[in-house]
Amino acid sequence: MSKHSKRREALMYHAKPRPGKIQVVPTKKYATQRDLSLAYSPGVAEPCLEIEKDVNNVYRYTNKGNLVAVISNGTAVLGLGNIGPEASKPVMEGKGLLFKIFADIDVFDIEVNTENIDEFVETVKNIAPTFGGINLEDIKAPEAFEIERRLREELDIPVMHDDQHGTAIISAAALLNALEIAKKDIKKVKIVISGAGAAAVSCTRLYKAFGAKAENIVMLDSSGVIRSDRKELSEEKSEFATKRKIDTLEEAMMDADVFVGLSIAGIVTPEMLLSMAKNPIVFAMANPNPEIDYELAVKTREDIIMATGRSDHPNQVNNVLGFPFIFRGALDVRATKINEEMKMAAVKSLAALAKEPVPEQVHIAYGETRLAFGKEYIIPKPFDPRLIATVPPAVAKAAMESGVATSKITNWEAYQDELYDRMGSDNKIIRLMYNRARMDPKRIVFAEADSLDVLKAAQIVYEEGIGIPILLGRRKIIKELMAELEFEKKGIDIIDPKSDMQAKKLKDYAKKHWNRRKRSGSTLYDSERNMRERNYFAAMMVSEGDADAMISGYSRAYPSVLRPVLETIGLFDGVSRVATTNLMLTKRGPMFLSDTSINIDPNSHELAKIAQMTNYTMKLFGLEPVIAMISYSNFGSSRDPHARKVQEAVALLHKSNPDMHVDGELQVDFALNPVLLKEKFPFSKLAGKKVNALIFPNLDSANSNYKLLKELNAVESIGPIMLGMKKPVHILQLGASVEEMVNMAAVAVIDAQQKEMRLKEQAAKKGN
Numbered sequence: 001m002s003k004h005s006k007r008r009e010a011l012m013y014h015a016k017p018r019p020g021k022i023q024v025v026p027t028k029k030y031a032t033q034r035d036l037s038l039a040y041s042p043g044v045a046e047p048c049l050e051i052e053k054d055v056n057n058v059y060r061y062t063n064k065g066n067l068v069a070v071i072s073n074g075t076a077v078l079g080l081g082n083i084g085p086e087a088s089k090p091v092m093e094g095k096g097l098l099f100k101i102f103a104d105i106d107v108f109d110i111e112v113n114t115e116n117i118d119e120f121v122e123t124v125k126n127i128a129p130t131f132g133g134i135n136l137e138d139i140k141a142p143e144a145f146e147i148e149r150r151l152r153e154e155l156d157i158p159v160m161h162d163d164q165h166g167t168a169i170i171s172a173a174a175l176l177n178a179l180e181i182a183k184k185d186i187k188k189v190k191i192v193i194s195g196a197g198a199a200a201v202s203c204t205r206l207y208k209a210f211g212a213k214a215e216n217i218v219m220l221d222s223s224g225v226i227r228s229d230r231k232e233l234s235e236e237k238s239e240f241a242t243k244r245k246i247d248t249l250e251e252a253m254m255d256a257d258v259f260v261g262l263s264i265a266g267i268v269t270p271e272m273l274l275s276m277a278k279n280p281i282v283f284a285m286a287n288p289n290p291e292i293d294y295e296l297a298v299k300t301r302e303d304i305i306m307a308t309g310r311s312d313h314p315n316q317v318n319n320v321l322g323f324p325f326i327f328r329g330a331l332d333v334r335a336t337k338i339n340e341e342m343k344m345a346a347v348k349s350l351a352a353l354a355k356e357p358v359p360e361q362v363h364i365a366y367g368e369t370r371l372a373f374g375k376e377y378i379i380p381k382p383f384d385p386r387l388i389a390t391v392p393p394a395v396a397k398a399a400m401e402s403g404v405a406t407s408k409i410t411n412w413e414a415y416q417d418e419l420y421d422r423m424g425s426d427n428k429i430i431r432l433m434y435n436r437a438r439m440d441p442k443r444i445v446f447a448e449a450d451s452l453d454v455l456k457a458a459q460i461v462y463e464e465g466i467g468i469p470i471l472l473g474r475r476k477i478i479k480e481l482m483a484e485l486e487f488e489k490k491g492i493d494i495i496d497p498k499s500d501m502q503a504k505k506l507k508d509y510a511k512k513h514w515n516r517r518k519r520s521g522s523t524l525y526d527s528e529r530n531m532r533e534r535n536y537f538a539a540m541m542v543s544e545g546d547a548d549a550m551i552s553g554y555s556r557a558y559p560s561v562l563r564p565v566l567e568t569i570g571l572f573d574g575v576s577r578v579a580t581t582n583l584m585l586t587k588r589g590p591m592f593l594s595d596t597s598i599n600i601d602p603n604s605h606e607l608a609k610i611a612q613m614t615n616y617t618m619k620l621f622g623l624e625p626v627i628a629m630i631s632y633s634n635f636g637s638s639r640d641p642h643a644r645k646v647q648e649a650v651a652l653l654h655k656s657n658p659d660m661h662v663d664g665e666l667q668v669d670f671a672l673n674p675v676l677l678k679e680k681f682p683f684s685k686l687a688g689k690k691v692n693a694l695i696f697p698n699l700d701s702a703n704s705n706y707k708l709l710k711e712l713n714a715v716e717s718i719g720p721i722m723l724g725m726k727k728p729v730h731i732l733q734l735g736a737s738v739e740e741m742v743n744m745a746a747v748a749v750i751d752a753q754q755k756e757m758r759l760k761e762q763a764a765k766k767g768n
């Protein structure tokens with residue numbers, strides 16, 4: 001993507017559909033007069049009076065305990081400098097978004113229009129009763145030091161200047177691990193710190209706490225090396241002044257083991273890197289652009305251990321790994337401070353986590369195959385789902401042991417479960433899907449590419465690297481729409497089955513199609529006529545290997561697409577019927593519903609098969625399937641044939657797939673309530689488990705339920721995902737949205753990857 005379109009995309013992202021990145025959402029019912037009389041006057045007076053009696057009740061009756069203020073005056077916004085309070089707001093909203101998605105902490109971002117220390121401190125103190133914690137952000141040094149010190153002293157809630165301590169914690173964890181890999185001793189290494197501001201000073205203090213020696217450190221600010229003979233040094237800069245007679249970064253870098261950049265972009269040259277000691281460690285952390293570009297640095301020195309603050313390279317050393325989890329731990333024990341013990345605990349838990357085997361989910365999320373502790377993986381990735389269950393408990397424990405916690409956690413296992421439960425998983429699933437698709441993008445034929453929305457979806461698929469679209473439809477219209485969308489055609493094929501250009505292909509496909517169908521009453525003429533229809537042609541492309549997957553159905557009724565596809569491509573070996581599943585992205589996590597589109601009244605064998613195929617597909621998403629076979633009856637409570645059918649399907653599954661987590665027949669409420677299920681049916685294979693798939697007894701119930709969820713709860717749905725086809729073909733619901741089509745394309749690519757892998761495995765087995 002060009003710089004221009006990246007800029008445009010970033011601006012559009014912030015502007016549409018509603019400006020900004022966060023909003024306030026009520027957490028209580030508000031539908032009726034009765035609700036409102038509780039939410040507001042007169043009911044609201046009751047908690048007010050309880051809090052008046054005992055101020056600690058504010059944690060019981062309000063959101064204070066989960067609300068953090070992200071506060072800035074815009075004087076040191078990323079590495080962009082003093083750009084003012086309004087211009088800092090996108091960053092503060094961004095921090096709010098990160099707090100929410102990584103640690104389920106709510107944030108009000110507050111931009112304060114003053115550079116005066118007293119005014120700033122007074123403002124924060126005056127609004128502090130609202131919040132459970134204060135995250136100071138992007139306030140320049142030296143003011144940031146005094147502001148934080150005073151607020152820490154004067155408030156009884158945790159206050160942390162993120163650029164100081166968040167950065168210090170993350171970079172210390174990364175440094176300890178990088179030193180271990182480079183086999184260097186923190187007590188001996190020569191360290192250059194570029195920058196002497198809020199982040200640099202705090203980071204260097206923490207490195208010293210871990211053993212770095214003052215005499216081995218050289219710090220630089222915008223005037224050069226901070227020497228002890230320099231005049232008018234601030235208190236903080238004096239703390240790191242060197243006695244060495246050097247003035248420039250070039251001189252400082254000679255034979256240095258470690259470079260830490262917390263200053264501005266582009267000040268480190270390849271020559272400087274070349275002058276460093278063996279196995280140099282370089283953390284170029286200025287944002288958005290580092291002190292030296294990642295690619296240039298690794299090209300310059302093979303033995304380098306390189307990190308930046310950015311997410312688009314290995315080793316992102318950025319405080320995003322810290323602040324959500326540190327505040328989570330602090331809030332959960334109602335800590336009055338974030339002290340040294342809590343910071344040390346966070347460093348150690350982060351450093352240790354990087355040495356653990358990396359879960360498959362993280363590989364998928366980052367499009368990696370084998371992340372392992374080493375030069376390119378010195379610190380966990382921000383989307384690592386283990387962070388939430390690792391760092392907050394370490395921080396909370398340290399707060400309790402160091403005496404700053406005002407409430408206690410006793411059951412750590414239950415606390416970990418609670419932390420995992422806090423994390424919604426809808427975005428995660430989509431991210432996992434896109435990344436898995438990107439690992440090996442496949443050619444997808446979009447059979448209705450002359451519709452604007454389909455083409456928009458194809459464009460996103462192409463630009464996101466999810467797949468390589470093949471655009472099928474009327475060439476002239478496709479070209480006009482592409483121009484309108486600024487969809488640049490680079491290596492993308494446009495196929496118009498009715499054009500002269502495709503005449504030879506059409507004849508060839510028709511012949512092959514007829515050869516397969518000639519004993520089913522079809523004539524060559526029928527096949528030729530069929531091939532002029534887009535769904536036949538597209539399906540033949542997939543069947544003949546001219547495309548890897550197909551997406552259609554946007555503008556036609558489901559059966560009219562299903563027929564050509566079944567006729568042309570056929571079923572997977574051992575499958576007698578196709579079925580579909582819908583992935584619903586619900587608040588309680590991903591939920592698969594089957595069969596939502598095809599089998600009207602499946603018998604017990606067919607139901608069992610649908611469950612098996614759903615089980616298989618769920619694994620493609622990196623999920624552990626836990627499947628409930630749904631009925632109006634629970635475990636034999638009805639002898640009616642409808643319930644009996646489901647009971648028989650369960651019996652078949654228990655016999656054929658004893659390892660599958662599947663049981664029933666069950667009513668939906670029991671299936672979705674693990675506590676109730678365990679209490680009433682402790683013998684069930686699902687007791688205590690979180691069900692993530694429901695197999696319905698017939699199409700009436702499955703189809704109605706998925707549509708009901710989608711329409712009434714505005715739950716996002718991916719699907720219907722086809723189960724049981726020989727090749728990846730996915731049929732959209734009539735009028736599907738662009739987003740739904742992109743998601744289906746990602747599913748189609750993953751499906752193609754898996755089918756290819758299966759074929760390779762089968763071929764290898766035959767070869768042996």
Ligand SMILES: NC(=O)C1=CN([C@@H]2O[C@H](COP(=O)(O)OP(=O)(O)OC[C@H]3O[C@@H](n4cnc5c(N)ncnc54)[C@H](OP(=O)(O)O)[C@@H]3O)[C@@H](O)[C@H]2O)C=CC1
Nearest residue numbers: 076078079141196197198199221222263286287309318319
């Ligand atoms: N990756 C991460 O997680 C984080 C990265 N950062 C990045 O660190 C940088 C500094 O942030 P922060 O400490 O909050 O800001 P401050 O404004 O507090 O500090 C900036 C420092 O950079 C120094 N500086 C400016 N130009 C140069 C130069 N040419 N050579 C050496 N030093 C220079 C300034 O010198 P002087 O004192 O003379 O003005 C000052 O000491 C930003 O780029 C920010 O994005 C910050 C926090 C987290």
Ligand SMILES: CC(=O)C(=O)O
Nearest residue numbers: 077078079163287319
């Ligand atoms: C990451 C961050 O907080 C900064 O660059 O300021």
Ligand SMILES: [Mg+2]
Nearest residue numbers: 078137138163
């Ligand atoms: Mg910052």
